[in-house]
Amino acid sequence: MMKISHKILYAFLLVFAISGCTKLDEEQFGRLSPANYYKTEQEALSSVLGIYQALQQVAHIGDPWRISEFGTDEFIVPGRASGGWFDQNNIDMMNHAVRPDNQAIGRAWKQIFQVIGTANAVIESLNSSPSAANFKAVAAEAKALRAYGYFYAMDLWGNVPIATQARIDPANLPATNSRAEVFRFVEQEMIAAAADLPSVTSVNRTSYYPRLTREAVYTALATLYLNAEVYTSTAKWAEANAMCDNVIRTNAYTLEANTVDNFKATNEANSKEIIFAFSIDPSRTSGSNQFILYAQPALDQQRYGLPFAPANGYSTYQEALDRYENIDNRKKLIEYGPQTYPDGRPLADAKGVQLNLVAVKDYTSAQDNEGYRVLKYVPDGVKWAGSSADNDLILTRYADILLTKAEALFRTGSTGDALTLLNQIRARSNASTLGAITLQNIEDERAREFIWEGHRRRDMIRFGSFFNKTWTFKTTIDPVWKGIYPIPTEQLGSNPKLKQNPNY
DSSP: OOGGGHHHHHHHTTTTOOOOOSSTTSOOOOOOOTTTSOSSHHHHHHHHHHHHHHHHHHHTTSHHHHHHHTTSTTOBOOOBTTSOSOOHHHHHHHTTOOOTTOHHHHHHHHHHHHHHHHHHHHHHHHHHSTTGGGOHHHHHHHHHHHHHHHHHHHHHHSSOOOOOSSSOOTTSOOOOOOHHHHHHHHHHHHHHHHHHSOOGGGSOHHHHTTSOOHHHHHHHHHHHHHTHHHHHSSOOHHHHHHHHHHHHTTTOOOOOSSGGGGGSTTTGGGOSSEEEEEOOBGGGTBOOBOHHHHHSOTTHHHHHTOSSOOOOOOBBOHHHHHTSOTTOGGGGGEEOEEOBOTTSOBOBOTTSOBOEEBOOSOSSSBOTTBSBEEOOSOOTTOOOBTTBBOOOEEEEEHHHHHHHHHHHHHHTTOHHHHHHHHHHHHHHTTOOOOSSOOHHHHHHHHHHHTTTTTOHHHHHHHHSHHHHOOBTTBOSOOOGGGGSOOOOHHHHHHOTTOOOOTTO
């Protein structure tokens, strides 16, 4: 959603409410009449906002984000001895023991295909409008957002159906497409959309933010190509590098002085680093950011003067903490050990007991002080609406371009240039300078820089550590087929043409 478009949004939101598909045989989508709507670009844009809203739930906080973090060595949600947070669906994902009837997987599928379904309806109506010739860029925006939805579906499930029509015929349900076919669809749709979208260099960056620019789509393509060998068995390192160069040569982006600056409520459209984000303003029902609600310990209400007590849920592992040097400024965003107020006073409960955060010992019945916490979106300057913050949710930023290029260069033999880029990221956070570079260095640096930004599962699969390494509660070496989730049971029952992924 976009703060800059609130007047548009409020005028049209009720009419253009999200009605995307959750089951493939479900009658859908909107009830727009091309004869009555989409006569102006403002009307066209008002419906595209619904796709952004649906994608926001996929990219952050919703079940798709959670299942992209579960099963990694940076994200754990333990059941608490006090009775909260226990969920067998989560435990199974942390154990790499997911079944097709896992409810979180089922909800994630619905949310992702809601993005796709909403986009299909909007695209069809745009194409049918008498003013369709004037909506080329808006249609490209909608298609790029739909491609993002398919990217997430392909990444998580591999083989999924491609449907581009706004209404599915129950007598002719779509069949499963191979992961390679979905890859090609996403690639082609994004390349075509990029050609019709404006460059960040040709728009007023503040007023256009946070809509997709050509460079935002190039960044998505860079990620797609970075993982191409996983998706298609054919590496595309040169293509990943080329997409990074498309962004770099604009000279429109640079690193913020501190990584945390990207995640402050006061940054937003003024950021030099953010490439694609979701604008959040819960006071106007324009999205919500609940990272602090879900992730922080209850005593953080006192520490940061919050209008609510956080729910003490999302946590991270010892392995994630240990990746940081003590001099690395990014380590300061992880809460571990004895806790204090910003001025150094002990953070204590009503009995005077100082909060001491320790590693999780039992993920089914953890004490309230177990689990290190990640202060991803800081409370500085936040305008609260209940327990919802107004920090914009970040999807891609320039640091990702630099580290993607570093990896692509390294894998094609340009180790010197790759090392320079890696050290540029490290220098920003005061980490020590590396004298040499390995693939392990690159994987670890991505883990440090992008903790809880939705990259880790994808990265671990690409580097192989998802299968061939163990960590606190993951004690086995897993087969590669566990790199994709099972097609949810409910979807198999709704559409007999879908095929379950191997070994599930």
